[in-house]
Amino acid sequence: MLEIVEQQLLAPAGLEQRHLDLVLDHLMGHQIDFADVYFQSSRLEAWTLEDGIVKEGVYSIEQGAGIRAISGEKTGFAYTDELQLPNLIQAADTARAIARAGQNRSIAVADKGVGRQLYAAKNPLDTLSRSDKIALLHQVEQQARREDPRVQQVIANLIAAYDMVLVAGSDGVLRSDIRPMVRMNVHVIVEQGDLREQGTAGAGGRTSLEFFTRNERGLELARDAVRQALVNLRAVDAPAGAMPVVLGPGWPGVLLHEAIGHGLEGDFNRKGTSAFAGRMGERVASPLCTVVDDGTLENRRGSLNMDDEGTTTQQTVLIEKGVLKGYMQDKHNASLMGVSSTGNGRRESYAHLPMPRMTNTYMLAGEQDPQEIIASVEKGLYAVNFGGGQVDITSGKFVFSASEAYLIENGKVTTPVKGATLIGNGPEVLNLVSMVGNDLELDAGIGVCGKEGQSVPVGVGQPTLKVDTMTIGGTV
Amino acid sequence: MKAFDHKEKYAQLRQLVEDVLAEAGRQGASSAEVAAHSDMGLSATVRLGEPETIEHTRDNSLSISVYMGQHKGTASTAELSGEAIQEAVSAACSIAKYTAEDPFSGLADAELMATEFPDLELYHPWDIDIDGALAMAVECEAAARDYDPRITNSEGATLNTGQAVGVYGNTHGFVHGYPSSRHSLSCSVIAQQGDSMQRDYWYTTARSASALDAAAGIGERAAQRAIARLNGRKLKTRQAPVLFRAEVAAGLLNSLIHAISGSALYRRATFLLDALDTPIFPEWVNIEENPFVMQGLSSAAFDAEGVATSRRKLVVDGILKGYVLSSYSARKLDLQTTGNAGGVRNLSIQMGEQDFAALLKTMHTGLVVTELMGQGVNPITGDYSRGASGFWVESGEVQYPVEEITIAGNLKTMFQQLVAVGSDDDYPGSTRTGSWLIESMMIAGE
Numbered sequence: 045m046l047e048i049v050e051q052q053l054l055a056p057a058g059l060e061q062r063h064l065d066l067v068l069d070h071l072m073g074h075q076i077d078f079a080d081v082y083f084q085s086s087r088l089e090a091w092t093l094e095d096g097i098v099k100e101g102v103y104s105i106e107q108g109a110g111i112r113a114i115s116g117e118k119t120g121f122a123y124t125d126e127l128q129l130p131n132l133i134q135a136a137d138t139a140r141a142i143a144r145a146g147q148n149r150s151i152a153v154a155d156k157g158v159g160r161q162l163y164a165a166k167n168p169l170d171t172l173s174r175s176d177k178i179a180l181l182h183q184v185e186q187q188a189r190r191e192d193p194r195v196q197q198v199i200a201n202l203i204a205a206y207d208m209v210l211v212a213g214s215d216g217v218l219r220s221d222i223r224p225m226v227r228m229n230v231h232v233i234v235e236q237g238d239l240r241e242q243g244t245a246g247a248g249g250r251t252s253l254e255f256f257t258r259n260e261r262g263l264e265l266a267r268d269a270v271r272q273a274l275v276n277l278r279a280v281d282a283p284a285g286a287m288p289v290v291l292g293p294g295w296p297g298v299l300l301h302e303a304i305g306h307g308l309e310g311d312f313n314r315k316g317t318s319a320f321a322g323r324m325g326e327r328v329a330s331p332l333c334t335v336v337d338d339g340t341l342e343n344r345r346g347s348l349n350m351d352d353e354g355t356t357t358q359q360t361v362l363i364e365k366g367v368l369k370g371y372m373q374d375k376h377n378a379s380l381m382g383v384s385s386t387g388n389g390r391r392e393s394y395a396h397l398p399m400p401r402m403t404n405t406y407m408l409a410g411e412q413d414p415q416e417i418i419a420s421v422e423k424g425l426y427a428v429n430f431g432g433g434q435v436d437i438t439s440g441k442f443v444f445s446a447s448e449a450y451l452i453e454n455g456k457v458t459t460p461v462k463g464a465t466l467i468g469n470g471p472e473v474l475n476l477v478s479m480v481g482n483d484l485e486l487d488a489g490i491g492v493c494g495k496e497g498q499s500v501p502v503g504v505g506q507p508t509l510k511v512d513t514m515t516i517g518g519t520v
Numbered sequence: 521m522k523a524f525d526h527k528e529k530y531a532q533l534r535q536l537v538e539d540v541l542a543e544a545g546r547q548g549a550s551s552a553e554v555a556a557h558s559d560m561g562l563s564a565t566v567r568l569g570e571p572e573t574i575e576h577t578r579d580n581s582l583s584i585s586v587y588m589g590q591h592k593g594t595a596s597t598a599e600l601s602g603e604a605i606q607e608a609v610s611a612a613c614s615i616a617k618y619t620a621e622d623p624f625s626g627l628a629d630a631e632l633m634a635t636e637f638p639d640l641e642l643y644h645p646w647d648i649d650i651d652g653a654l655a656m657a658v659e660c661e662a663a664a665r666d667y668d669p670r671i672t673n674s675e676g677a678t679l680n681t682g683q684a685v686g687v688y689g690n691t692h693g694f695v696h697g698y699p700s701s702r703h704s705l706s707c708s709v710i711a712q713q714g715d716s717m718q719r720d721y722w723y724t725t726a727r728s729a730s731a732l733d734a735a736a737g738i739g740e741r742a743a744q745r746a747i748a749r750l751n752g753r754k755l756k757t758r759q760a761p762v763l764f765r766a767e768v769a770a771g772l773l774n775s776l777i778h779a780i781s782g783s784a785l786y787r788r789a790t791f792l793l794d795a796l797d798t799p800i801f802p803e804w805v806n807i808e809e810n811p812f813v814m815q816g817l818s819s820a821a822f823d824a825e826g827v828a829t830s831r832r833k834l835v836v837d838g839i840l841k842g843y844v845l846s847s848y849s850a851r852k853l854d855l856q857t858t859g860n861a862g863g864v865r866n867l868s869i870q871m872g873e874q875d876f877a878a879l880l881k882t883m884h885t886g887l888v889v890t891e892l893m894g895q896g897v898n899p900i901t902g903d904y905s906r907g908a909s910g911f912w913v914e915s916g917e918v919q920y921p922v923e924e925i926t927i928a929g930n931l932k933t934m935f936q937q938l939v940a941v942g943s944d945d946d947y948p949g950s951t952r953t954g955s956w957l958i959e960s961m962m963i964a965g966e
Contacts, residue, residue: 056603094787097620103611105597105604117567122576125599138576141650174618197787233789233900240788242900282905284928284964285757315567316673317710319717395579432895434907438710438719439749441924443894443907465896465926467907467964515754517896517905517926519962 045165046155049210049220053085057127061153064212066129068151071113071136072214075143078114078375080213081136082352083127084394088205089169093181093198101174110394111135114376115143123395153218162340162347163250165222168204171252177202180253180262187266188232194277195270196240197233202226204253211354215375219354225249225345225501227490228256230265234273243273244447247488251343272429272448275460282449282464282518288421289466289514290452292428293414294485297504300335301405301493302433302442303470304328308362308370309400309495310377310388312437319440319471320368328368329474332410335363337372339387339403345489346404346503353389353398360386362405363474374400392498402493406505410480414508417479419455425516426450426457427466440470465517473511481508526643526699529558529685533697536600537689540584540609545691547613549586551627553690553825556582556600556697561682564653566661568674571654577682584608588616592625627825628847628857630692634822634829641815642700644728646681653679656705656735663739664709670750671743675708675719681729694826702817703729704948707739711746718752720745725948727815733948745890748911752923755912755965761886761939762927762961763879765910767947768892769956773807775897775904775931776800777864780840782849784899791902791932792840799838801935804870807835811865817950824862832858834867868952869941876944879955881916887963888913889927902931908963925965934958 054060064081071079085107092100108125109132120142122135172180181200188198203226210220227248234241245268247261256262291299304320312318320328329335339357341347348357353375361369373381374389377400390401418426426449433444445465450457486505493502533556544552563575582605583596593616595608648656661677680703687697706723722741724733764772776792784790792800811829813819823829825847834842845853846861874882893907905928911918942954 097622099592099619099622099625101593101615101619103593103595103608103615105595105599105608107599107604118571119573121573122578124578125580126601135576142571142574174615178618197789199787233787235788240793240900242789242898282928284926284962286964286966315675317675317719395577397573397575434893434895436719436893438717439752439923441893441907441909443896443926445894445896445905462901462903463896463898463905464928465894465905465907467893467924467926469924515924515926515964515966517907517928517962517964519905519928519930 045222046220049208049222053083053208053210059127059129063129064218065152067132067136068153068212068214070133071111071140072151073140073143075115076113076140077116078214080112080211080353082110082394083210084108084207086205086207087169088203090201090203091177091181093185093200096185098178098181106393108394111139112397113140113142117380118142119397121397151214153212153216155218160349162342162349163224166224166252167206168224168226168252169206171254177253180256184230184262184266187263188230188270191267191270192234192274194234194236195232196235199231201229209352211352213354217354219350221349223250224252226251226253226255228262228265230269232269232273234277236277239277241273241276243269243271243276245269245272246490249343249345249489250347275448279460279462281520282461283516283520284518286513286515288424289511290418290421290424290426291509293481293483293508294505295487296427296430297406297487297506298430298433298444300407300506301402301502301504302435302444303468303473304335304362305402305405306435307437307440307470308372310371310373310381311400313371314377314381318437323368326368327366328471329363329366330477331366332480333363333366333474333477334408335405336361336408337388337402337405341404344404344486344503345491345501346402348403351387351389352391353385355385355387355389357387357403372400372402374398390500392500396498399495401495401500402502404486404503404505406486407507409482409484409507412479412481414481414483417481417508417510418452418457420479420510421452422454424452426452435470441467442470443467461518467515467517476512477509478512479510483507524560524683526685530687530697530699533558533685533687534695536582537687537695540582540605541689541691543609544584544586544613547609548588549613550589551691552584552586553627554582554584555686555688557684557686559682559684561680562650562653563678563680564650564657565676565678566654566657567676569658569662572676574650582608584612586612586616587626590621590623590625591616591619592622593619624848624851627690627692628827632827632857633692633694634826637696637821638812640812640819640821642698642727642819644701645683646701646703646729648681660705660707660735660739663736664707664743667740667743668747670711670713670747671709672712673710677707677739680704688824688826690826696822701727703732705732705735705738707742709742709746711750713750716751718746718749720749723948725817727817731815749909749921752909752921754924755922755963757964757966759960760963761883762958763883763886763888764956764958765888765890766942766944766953766955768889769953770949770951771892772956773867773869773951773953777844777867778899780843782843782845782853785843786849786852789900791900795840796843797839800840801835801838802938803838805835805838805938806833806870807867808833809864809867813866816866818865820865823859827857827859827861829859829865866950871943871945871954872941874940874942876942876955879940879942879957880913882940883913883957884916885914887922904929904931904934925963927961927963929961
């Protein structure tokens with residue numbers, strides 16, 4: 045893979061491997077502990093159907109190199125969208141100004157080979173012809189309209205992206221990755237008399253666009269968006285107050301991402317700003333809970349062959365049977381904390397600094413039949429679909445917004461309720477998990493995680509689980 | 521930071537825009553529009569008194585939309601080499617061969633292009649160097665850490681300075697642009713007492729360095745906010761009046777703008793459908809946008825399509841008087857564009873007489889919200905449900921901080937139940953409002 049990336053990314057700018065050594069040599073003064081150069085070239089194509097026509101098509105190009113120099117806790121960073129050697133040297137000068145200059149050191153990077161491929165190194169933009177992409181969007185729209193005459197508006201998007209990266213570090217690392225990504229979203233608006241509501245469904249991953257044509261997956265998204273919109277049309281006001289909550293499998297795993305995921309990122313724990321700081325080895329969840337972050341799942345949206353620092357991704361156990369076992373680390377925070385990177389060093393692009401980020405975060409399956417879990421609740425909420433979430437990692441308070449939820453009455457799922465925000469406390473909520481289902485599912489591949497202004501694709505997942513009490517932000 | 525030669529940069533980008541428009545014509549576009557942008561900046565962060573991160577930012581971008589008759593194609597590039605631009609123009613033209621004919625697409629009408637370009641004083645480069653930037657961030661963070669022994673930790677203070685040049689052009693012959701600058705200083709600290717740990721922040725942002733609030737004041741306010749949150753309690757679930765502190769009330773104004781924006785209207789995806797000329801607020805509410813505020817954070821003489829912007833009233837005596845339209849959404853609605861391609865510019869609500877303390881007295885008993893969490897707003901129904909923290913108030917006096925609660929209602933009702941807007945317009949940003957007192961909302965807690 046390295047040859048392909050060098051040929052496509054470096055060669056056009058007249059760069060060879062020895063130039064990378066040169067830039068790194070230049071970066072490393074005696075007070076610089078670590079430096080790296082990150083090259084990236086991306087292409088993205090997106091199509092939008094609305095009002096029954098594919099009215100928008102967008103193509104975007106991104107290319108550049110980011111240069112970082114680290115001295116103790118200090119980081120200097122500069123980037124350029126011009127890849128010629130003089131521009132790189134200039135950016136390196138700027139980045140290393142964080143520390144006083146000293147004797148240069150000689151560095152020779154060498155290919156450390158990725159050794160495995162979790163996704164095909166293939167440009168997904170070309171995996172369907174443009175006519176076929178447009179035809180697919182029309183089929184999806186027609187499917188949505190066939191589902192129900194109350195469907196009034198269908199907006200469907202199809203996105204394919206191709207990302208080529210190469211990283212060379214002063215620790216000798218030289219690695220590259222070719223990362224495909226596809227995604228489809230369907231948004232429908234239904235109308236019945238004066239009532240209007242919406243439903244959305246989406247899916248994707250690091251694969252080709254055939255993902256949406258195989259097994260009618262695109263059409264399935266249309267059906268699901270309409271089903272959800274119609275459920276919301278007959279939803280009653282959600283209850284307000286604390287009660288038991290059963291979360292469905294898959295996407296509701298956003299609970300884990302917000303409630304504990306961010307709080308277990310290395311930077312917040314090194315700085316002591318997380319509600320989980322200094323709690324390694326302590327019980328932070330019920331013994332039913334084992335939570336991992338796993339960047340090694342094939343074709344998943346949050347997966348990576350290597351992270352953006354060239355570290356092979358892995359499965360990291362965050363919580364094992366309720367006990368806090370691990371943080372997610374990038375190189376910088378790992379070295380300051382005296383541990384190893386867990387392959388969680390990620391960045392939005394060459395123009396952003398890497399930091400510890402999640403990949404695919406999920407809870408392992410338990411033993412309970414999901415039906416038994418629902419049957420155990422006398423009065424509560426069953427939430428199966430969510431919009432976004434947010435967490436304050438210091439206080440531990442987190443929210444996530446249900447977009448499809450039902451009342452549970454006497455052990456049975458009954459009336460749908462309107463969307464409501466659920467709020468809880470990260471270090472407490474998993475202690476309140478009293479039942480875990482045997483039905484682990486991962487989400488469909490639509491997650492975007494934001495941190496300090498940087499967005500990266502992620503995955504979440506969980507089995508059906510019961511939280512004994514959570515606060516539900518309804519109106520009645 | 522050294523100012524880049526904005527005149528030279530402007531000339532370069534203008535030439536680039538003209539060249540790309542010409543190239544689009546050669547490739548068969550019947551019309552086209554191009555926006556080019558270049559910026560450079562410096563971001564210096566200190567944490568616990570020591571430099572933590574120095575980032576030098578330097579971004580370029582070019583986006584092009586071509587129209588082949590009524591077929592549209594769009595492309596953008598974040599790299600301004602000849603090859604990348606060539607690739608982008610070809611991609612836009614080739615995409616336009618596949619998109620459907622859309623009778624509403626196209627450039628804004630030629631007669632709507634801006635013809636006057638007043639100097640809105642948006643460009644004030646700051647020649648601060650790295651040491652100067654770090655010193656200011658250190659001063660800010662130190663003020664926060666020295667404010668109270670309960671400030672035990674810090675996420676740091678950051679000074680940002682940036683300058684940019686943007687040029688927009690289209691095949692009506694309109695090609696204009698201007699330089700701008702923006703600077704900010706922010707601070708985020710952690711307060712601790714017993715088991716309670718709370719983070720809060722404050723910031724200042726302006727077009728010119730001289731308009732920034734004092735560094736020490738930013739740090740102190742961040743510290744005050746973090747300390748005030750310590751030992752927060754939950755509330756029992758109840759119905760009560762809610763006072764949205766000015767900085768979160770600005771979010772309610774943004775929800776209004778979303779609801780009256782063209783794309784939400786033509787998709788019928790808004791709770792304010794067909795609300796033009798109907799009362800949506802009490803009759804004392806007036807809301808306007810003014811694109812011509814000197815040094816305004818969203819000031820501009822033309823919008824993202826070259827259309828002249830205008831100072832106008834969106835809400836008069838509580839009645840909705842204007843939508844927020846681009847030429848595309850306007851055509852879909854059979855209306856005229858309002859010069860809002862790219863959003864509203866310097867929105868403000870007419871302030872009331874009462875300061876924050878007077879608003880507390882008016883509310884008597886209820887909830888002050890100082891922070892909202894999550895995205896729980898349904899734009900179609902107006903249903904509103906969000907995580908909140910703030911303070912519980914009795915007899916017009918703050919009693920204790922509250923957290924881990926939600927507030928819920930419906931925006932349509934909340935707008936109608938607006939009791940008062942304060943005079944306490946004391947936060948940074950382009951949207952101006954005082955705090956909003958809403959008659960009643962559902963608070964969920966224990």
